Amino acid sequence: MAYQGDRTTGFASPTADNIEGTIDLMAAVLDLRQPSRYPVRVEGDALVGRGIKHGDILVVDSALAPRAGVVVIASVGDELRVCELTQRPDGWWLRPSGSTKPLQVDDDTDVSIWAVATGLVRTDV
Amino acid sequence: MPVFGLIDGNSFYCSCQRAFEPRLKRKPVVVLSNNDGCAIARTREAKSLGIKMGDPWHFARKRPEARPVVWYSSNYALYADMSRRMYEVLQARVPAVEPYSIDEMFLDLTSLPGDLYERCKNIREAVWREAKIPTCVGWGPTKTIAKLANGLAKDHARLEGLCDLTDPRIRAEWYAVTSIEEVWGTGRQTVKKLQSMGIETVSDFVTLDPKSIRNLLTVVGARVQAELRGQSCLALSDVSSSRKSIASTRTFGRLLTEWPEIREAVAHYAARAAEKLRAEHLESAHLSVLIQTNPHNGDPWYAKHVGAAIEPTSDTRDLIRHATDLAQSVWLPGYRYFKAGVVLTDLRPAGAQGALFSTRAPDLSSAAMAVMDAINARFGSGVVRPSSTGLRRTWTPRASLLSARYTTRLDEIVRARSW
Numbered sequence: 001m002a003y004q005g006d007r008t009t010g011f012a013s014p015t016a017d018n019i020e021g022t023i024d025l026m027a028a029v030l031d032l033r034q035p036s037r038y039p040v041r042v043e044g045d046a047l048v049g050r051g052i053k054h055g056d057i058l059v060v061d062s063a064l065a066p067r068a069g070v071v072v073i074a075s076v077g078d079e080l081r082v083c084e085l086t087q088r089p090d091g092w093w094l095r096p097s098g099s100t101k102p103l104q105v106d107d108d109t110d111v112s113i114w115a116v117a118t119g120l121v122r123t124d125v
Numbered sequence: 126m127p128v129f130g131l132i133d134g135n136s137f138y139c140s141c142q143r144a145f146e147p148r149l150k151r152k153p154v155v156v157l158s159n160n161d162g163c164a165i166a167r168t169r170e171a172k173s174l175g176i177k178m179g180d181p182w183h184f185a186r187k188r189p190e191a192r193p194v195v196w197y198s199s200n201y202a203l204y205a206d207m208s209r210r211m212y213e214v215l216q217a218r219v220p221a222v223e224p225y226s227i228d229e230m231f232l233d234l235t236s237l238p239g240d241l242y243e244r245c246k247n248i249r250e251a252v253w254r255e256a257k258i259p260t261c262v263g264w265g266p267t268k269t270i271a272k273l274a275n276g277l278a279k280d281h282a283r284l285e286g287l288c289d290l291t292d293p294r295i296r297a298e299w300y301a302v303t304s305i306e307e308v309w310g311t312g313r314q315t316v317k318k319l320q321s322m323g324i325e326t327v328s329d330f331v332t333l334d335p336k337s338i339r340n341l342l343t344v345v346g347a348r349v350q351a352e353l354r355g356q357s358c359l360a361l362s363d364v365s366s367s368r369k370s371i372a373s374t375r376t377f378g379r380l381l382t383e384w385p386e387i388r389e390a391v392a393h394y395a396a397r398a399a400e401k402l403r404a405e406h407l408e409s410a411h412l413s414v415l416i417q418t419n420p421h422n423g424d425p426w427y428a429k430h431v432g433a434a435i436e437p438t439s440d441t442r443d444l445i446r447h448a449t450d451l452a453q454s455v456w457l458p459g460y461r462y463f464k465a466g467v468v469l470t471d472l473r474p475a476g477a478q479g480a481l482f483s484t485r486a487p488d489l490s491s492a493a494m495a496v497m498d499a500i501n502a503r504f505g506s507g508v509v510r511p512s513s514t515g516l517r518r519t520w521t522p523r524a525s526l527l528s529a530r531y532t533t534r535l536d537e538i539v540r541a542r543s544w
Contacts, residue, residue, distance in 0.1 A: 035211075035213035036210075036214070039535070041539070041540045042541065042543055043541065045543065046542075047544075052543065063251075063255045075147040076544075078148035079148070079542065080147060080539065080540070081544040082543045083543070083544040097544065100544075
């Protein structure tokens with residue numbers, strides 16, 4: 001039988017009115033059931049400075065508005081990339097971690113924001 | 126006045142593939158039917174290369190003009206999840222959504238505040254941004270008009286994916302230049318009949334006397350006409366009550382002759398149907414099985430569909446037993462079987478009414494099934510399964526060009542490089 005805090009055989013439990021379930025990380029944090037949420041596997045250690053490592057699972061949300069400084073999944077040409085987003089007077093830019101030049105988010109450059117990162121899962125700690 | 130909308134995913138299966146692969150953005154993409162048989166979804170680029178609906182893959186791929194095409198096996202796990210996303214994005218924005226097919230949904234847009242055009246535009250953008258599916262939206266005072274509007278939005282690029290047919294004057298303009306073939310609910314025979322009478326456009330059709338339409342095309346035709354005239358006859362339907370049967374039917378990866386192989390396949394289909402049944406908290410009281418040879422490869426034609434009433438159940442083991450018993454009664458040696466299936470009908474809520482003399486222990490059965498379903502939900506479909514559904518499964522359909530199941534399997538999620 002599963003443990004039930006309000007059923008004791010000797011003394012009544014003083015906690016009976018305060019029983020809460022275990023934390024449901026899926027519902028509270030990750031919530032991949034949202035229609036705009038997707039899991040993405042990170043490849044490479046370029047963003048290790050932001051605490052994002054190779055093999056991590058990013059939970060990203062395509063409904064979130066972009067903000068300066070967030071980590072996004074961007075569609076750049078033929079591929080998806082994980083990178084930091086910055087804002088300049090002329091619009092949104094992807095800031096690379098290395099010495100390469102930033103890229104402007106623009107249909108002309110074939111760069112668009114695919115989704116904004118909202119959480120991270122690391123199983124390899 | 127009611128307002129109905131119809132939103133429809135553009136080349137839906139192809140768009141699901143594109144959602145996770147930017148390299149496909151401008152490429153011709155084609156998705157193949159079960160068993161990599163023939164083209165069932167094509168992007169605009171693929172259509173313009175002359176790839177037709179139903180083109181067999183093994184011929185089409187050899188044509189020189191088809192060289193740039195990227196082919197995919199159908200990835201139903203992915204498409205089902207993307208359809209779910211589309212539905213939920215819509216559900217959050219309109220009072221009622223009726224999923225008409227995997228990629229088409231009727232919307233209730235009646236008496237919503239604000240500008241309807243702006244709203245539909247926003248809905249379309251939200252589906253694109255959140256569910257990653259490009260769509261077209263059509264709307265009007267009836268379902269049939271909404272469906273027609275949706276078709277116009279799809280066919281005329283200048284409409285930019287949106288078509289409003291609420292205004293009778295605008296309707297009249299489109300009706301005059303639109304063929305009756307485009308109308309929802311007019312089959313090929315009906316169209317032929319009408320065309321033989323000189324009725325070509327939707328205008329021709331709506332101006333006919335309703336009585337003569339009824340004589341010519343029965344009440345069904347009369348209803349189509351009334352709907353096109355702006356008189357709503359079809360309401361948004363409730364899916365939950367419309368479920369009449371659950372089927373699991375597939376063509377085999379190769380032709381099967383031996384009973385043990387067929388038995389295995391039929392058991393597998395029964396197990397799949399049972400899972401669907403339990404997912405909807407239903408039981409079935411009638412099971413039928415079909416097996417058939419291929420009518421197109423010159424083999425002698427043999428097809429049987431047999432059914433039997435059964436004690437209401439959703440237990441995989443019961444359903445497998447019934448299905449394989451029935452299949453055995455119609456299986457004959459000497460034929461090369463091409464397809465089989467299991468169909469469950471006479472559906473009812475689980476546990477609603479116990480049989481008078483039940484032969485089973487329903488509590489034990491539902492406990493066992495719940496454990497099996499939970500394990501499979503967590504570790505992947507088919508991880509725990511009855512051994513009668515096969516271990517090697519040499520009959521599974523070919524799916525040589527299958528993409529990852531990006532949203533339903535942890536080891537197949539989309540990958541992105543850190544930059």
